[in-house]
Structures are given as structure tokens and as C-alpha cells.
Amino acid sequence: MQKLLLQSWWKLLGIIIMLYVLIAGFIVxxxxxxxxxxxxxxxxxxxxxxxxxxxxxxxNEVKKLKAYLKIDSINQIEAxxxxxxxxxxxxxxxxxxxxxxxxxKTSERATLVILDVDQGFLITPSAIAITQSEPSNYPFYGQxxxxxxxxxxxxxxxFPFRSILYETIRNTFFHVAIWFAMxxxxxxxxxxxxxxxxxxxxxxxxxxxxxxxxxxxFGLLGVATGSVWAKNTWGVYWTNDPxxxxxVVALMIYLAxxxxxxxxxxxxxxxxxxxxxxxxxxxxxxxxxxxxxxxTSSLHPGNGGNPALGGEDLDHTLRLIFYPAIIGLTLLGTWxxxxxxxxxxxxxxxxxxxxx
Amino acid sequence: MKNKLxxxxxxxxxxxxxxxATDHYDNIGKIYAVVAVVxxxxxxxxxxxxxxxxxxxxxxxxxxxx
Numbered sequence: 194m195q196k197l198l199l200q201s202w203w204k205l206l207g208i209i210i211m212l213y214v215l216i217a218g219f220i221v222x223x224x225x226x227x228x229x230x231x232x233x234x235x236x237x238x239x240x241x242x243x244x245x246x247x248x249x250x251x252x253n254e255v256k257k258l259k260a261y262l263k264i265d266s267i268n269q270i271e272a273x274x275x276x277x278x279x280x281x282x283x284x285x286x287x288x289x290x291x292x293x294x295x296x297x298k299t300s301e302r303a304t305l306v307i308l309d310v311d312q313g314f315l316i317t318p319s320a321i322a323i324t325q326s327e328p329s330n331y332p333f334y335g336q337x338x339x340x341x342x343x344x345x346x347x348x349x350x351x352f353p354f355r356s357i358l359y360e361t362i363r364n365t366f367f368h369v370a371i372w373f374a375m376x377x378x379x380x381x382x383x384x385x386x387x388x389x390x391x392x393x394x395x396x397x398x399x400x401x402x403x404x405x406x407x408x409x410x411f412g413l414l415g416v417a418t419g420s421v422w423a424k425n426t427w428g429v430y431w432t433n434d435p436x437x438x439x440x441v442v443a444l445m446i447y448l449a450x451x452x453x454x455x456x457x458x459x460x461x462x463x464x465x466x467x468x469x470x471x472x473x474x475x476x477x478x479x480x481x482x483x484x485x486x487x488x489t490s491s492l493h494p495g496n497g498g499n500p501a502l503g504g505e506d507l508d509h510t511l512r513l514i515f516y517p518a519i520i521g522l523t524l525l526g527t528w529x530x531x532x533x534x535x536x537x538x539x540x541x542x543x544x545x546x547x548x549x
Numbered sequence: 550m551k552n553k554l555x556x557x558x559x560x561x562x563x564x565x566x567x568x569x570a571t572d573h574y575d576n577i578g579k580i581y582a583v584v585a586v587v588x589x590x591x592x593x594x595x596x597x598x599x600x601x602x603x604x605x606x607x608x609x610x611x612x613x614x615x
Contacts, residue, residue: 215587223578248578360578364586371590407597414593418586425582529597536604543611 198531207524214518218366221510225250226354227317230305237325238291240273245283245307247315248354252277257310260285261341262303262321268294268337269306283307290336292329300324306341313344315354353508357426365511366518368418371411374522378408378530379447379475386471389464395541398464401471403533405450407526412444427492436486436493443478450474460541 197203228248235241252258260272260283274286285307293301302319309315352362385401388394419437420430431437450470457463486496 219583228577360580361582363583367583367586367590410593410597414590417589417593421582421585421589425579525594529594529601532601533604536601536608539608543608543615547615 203524204528207521207528210517210521211525214366214370214514214521217514218363218518221514222351223249223360223362224349224351224354225309225312225315226356227305227307227315227320228356230317230320233320234322234324235287235289237289237293237323239289241287241289243285243287243305243321245285245305247281247283247307248359250281250309250315251312252283252309253280255309255311258283259308259310259342260287261306261308261339262287262289262323263306263341264294264301264303264323264337269339269341270337271339289323292336293323293325294337296328296330299326299328308342308344310345312349317356350510352510361422361425362511364418364422366514368415368422370515370518370522371418372415373519374526375408375411375415377519377523378404378411378526379478381527381530382408382471383475386468389468390472393461393464395460395464396538398468399537399541400530400534401468402454403537404527404530405447405471406533407530409444409447409451411522411526412440412447416441416444432492434486434492435489436482436491436496439481439485443474443481446474446477460544 226248227245229246231244232241235243255277258275258277260275261269262272263269270287270290272285273288276284276286278284293299295301301323303321303323305317305320307315355362382401382403382405385397385404389397389401416437423432423437424430450467453470454463454467457466486493490496
């Protein structure tokens with residue numbers, strides 16, 4: 194262990210991984226997606242022209258474009274005509290059937306599906322309201338039975354396009370990964386606190402204190418980066434969301450750990466009290482960060498009624514960078530922790546010498 | 550840290566010139582939020598390194614005093 198601590202390969206590995214994360218995290222483009230549609234409401238029986246403006250699209254270079262309005266898995270119509278205005282803009286003409294497939298409803302929210310034969314689908318769920326003035330007395334399935342072509346082009350390395358998030362989906366590699374790294378460092382701190390209580394070796398207490406200290410710094414960075422992300426997606430720096438408030442409470446408990454350490458005189462006594470406190474702090478953090486926010490509703494992904502890390506939100510292109518980011522930040526945090534540990538060890542030696 | 554930033558910036562420029570017309574750097578996509586998050590992370594880690602340096606300085610002083 195002592196030997197590994199002084200070896201430099203894993204520190205270099207951490208830096209290389211972080212370089213990869215930074216470079217790939219910035220240069221991999223976002224998939225094309227629809228930014229705005231006009232009009233948002235159309236009527237049955239009319240010929241509607243939808244003006245689309247898109248992001249990262251190359252409509253003018255695309256070989257073939259198709260567009261569909263989809264009400265559900267069986268009811269959909271294909272566009273009558275698509276006019277490419279420029280790289281980012283389209284006019285799509287739909288001949289809307291005279292009635293909705295559902296005889297009882299007066300309006301339906303249809304999903305707009307644009308198929309770029311090279312790059313794949315641009316899907317905007319519940320994008321357009323289709324209204325009918327008078328529901329018909331008999332089913333109209335017959336007019337809504339166009340089929341959506343399957344995508345046969347090549348897979349492109351690009352991040353998913355999510356409205357509201359847009360490019361900030363890249364923050365997953367930094368904001369989310371830093372919380373994961375913090376969690377790993379806290380677990381190491383916990384293990385060494387327990388080890389101290391068993392063996393009463395001051396070195397173990399120094400390891401626990403160092404890892405916990407760096408973890409708190411990572412946690413603070415997690416809160417700060419999350420706040421910036423929130424401003425750019427939710428519109429405010431802070432909301433009274435359980436996930437946000439509870440993670441700050443958990444961090445406060447860990448900040449109290451640092452204050453506690455500096456307020457107790459005597460190495461052994463400080464080590465005992467802070468080891469016990471560290472175990473308590475970890476036990477308090479689990480429900481605060483992982484359980485309470487899941488029991489209520491939360492804006493924050495991964496909590497009550499709001500999934501994260503599920504197929505849709507974290508696709509394989511994101512995973513290819515997100516998982517290395519966790520490893521890279523953990524290695525970086527471990528490196529900094531070991532530096533702090535060595536400082537503490539020298540400090541213990543100096544005190545020892547001055548006592549003798 | 551500084552090298553990392555230079556690397557990112559230069560790669561961004563290479564990317565822009567290679568791939569040309571993407572909307573990567575329009576702020577419609579809020580790319581600057583990502584830049585801000587990365588900057589906060591790097592500055593935060595740098596601040597902690599300065600804190601470590603201060604502790605080492607005080608250790609050196611203690612050794613000199615003996």
C-alpha cells in the first residue's frame with residue numbers, strides 16, 4: 194500500500210483519463226434535434242405547413258428526408274411534402290385527415306418524427322396539438338395508417354439531444370462524476386476511521402481525515418457546478434428541492450467534522466472522537482442524499498418521479514465518457530488525498546520529535 | 550491545469566475548423582454552462598492545491614524553527 198502510494202503510474206493514468214474526458218466531452222457533437230416548431234396547433238382536414246428550426250442539423254446535405262406526425266404506435270401520417278430552406282430550417286406540409294382516429298376526443302398531442310436517412314431520427318414528443326371541431330361517429334383509422342420507415346444509416350458518435358439540456362448534457366461528466374468520486378473518497382475515509390477504532394494507529398486517522406477532507410472539497414464543487422447547471426436549465430441557481438437541500442445538510446455534517454478536528458487538543462483524543470463522528474456522518478449521509486429525495490418529488494434527475502441513469506438519459510455514448518470521468522476524478526482525488534496524508538504524517542513526526 | 554485548458558481550447562478550434570458548420574458554439578446550446586462548470590471544477594481543485602502548499606510552507610517553517 195505504502196509502495197503504491199509513491200508510484201506515479203496511477204496519478205498519470207488519472208490525468209490521462211481526465212484529459213480524455215475533457216477533450217472527448219467537448220468535441221463530440223450533439224445529435225441533431227428540433228429547437229422550435231410553428232404553428233403548435235393545427236386543425237383536422239386542413240393542409241398544415243409546419244416551420245421547423247433545428248440544431249446541429251444538415252438538412253441541405255441530407256440525401257433523403259421523411260417526416261411523420263405520430264399520435265400513437267398505430268396512428269400516424271407521413272408528410273405530403275418537405276421543403277428544405279437551409280441547413281437548419283424546414284417547411285413540412287402535412288395533409289391532416291378530416292378526423293382524429295379517436296372518435297371521442299377533440300384534440301390529440303402528436304409527436305413529430307423527422308427521419309434523416311443518414312443520421313437517424315429527430316423526435317419531438319407531444320409537439321403539436323391536433324384539434325377537430327366535431328368528433329366523427331365512426332372510427333377514422335383508415336386515414337392514419339402510414340408506416341414509419343426504419344433507420345438503416347450508420348451509427349454516429351454523438352451525444353443525445355435533449356430539449357432544455359442541449360449542450361449542458363456534457364455536465365454529466367463533471368458535475369455527476371465529481372459526486373461519484375466524492376462518494377468513493379468518503380468510503381475510503383470511512384474504512385480508515387473504522388480501522389483506527391480497531392487498531393488505534395494515528396496513521397489510519399490521518400488517512401481518514403485526508404480523504405474526507407478532499408471529499409468535502411469535491412462535494413462543495415459538486416454543489417457549485419450543480420448550481421450553475423441549474424441556472425442554465427431550471428432558470429435559478431437554487432430551488433428548495435429535497436435533493437439540493439439534503440446534500441448541503443450532508444456536506445454541513447462533514448464540514449462539522451473538520452471543525453471538530455481542529456477544536457480538540459491531543460492527538461489520540463481527537464482521532465477517537467473524529468473517527469466516531471466520521472462513521473456517524475457517513476451513516477447520516479446515506480438517507481440524506483439517497484433516500485429522502487427519492488421519497489418525495491424532485492426536479493433533480495435520479496429522484497422521486499424523475500429517473501436518471503436510465504436508458505434514455507444516459508446512452509452508450511455518454512457512458513463511454515461518464516464512467517472514465519468517475520475513475521479519473523477518483524484517481525485525482527486519491528492523489529490529492531495522499532499528498533494531504535503525507536503532510537499530516539510529517540506533522541505527526543514533528544510533534545513527536547518536539548515531545549522527545 | 551493550464552495545459553489542460555490550452556488543450557481544450559486548441560481542440561475546440563481544431564474541431565470547429567474540421568467539422569465546420571455545427572451549432573456547437575452558438576449559445577443556443579448553452580455550451581458556456583459547460584465551460585463554466587469545467588472552470589469551477591479546475592479552479593476549485595487549484596484552490597485546494599494552494600491550500601496544501603500553505604500547509605507545506607508552515608511545515609517547512611516548523612522544521613527551520615527547531
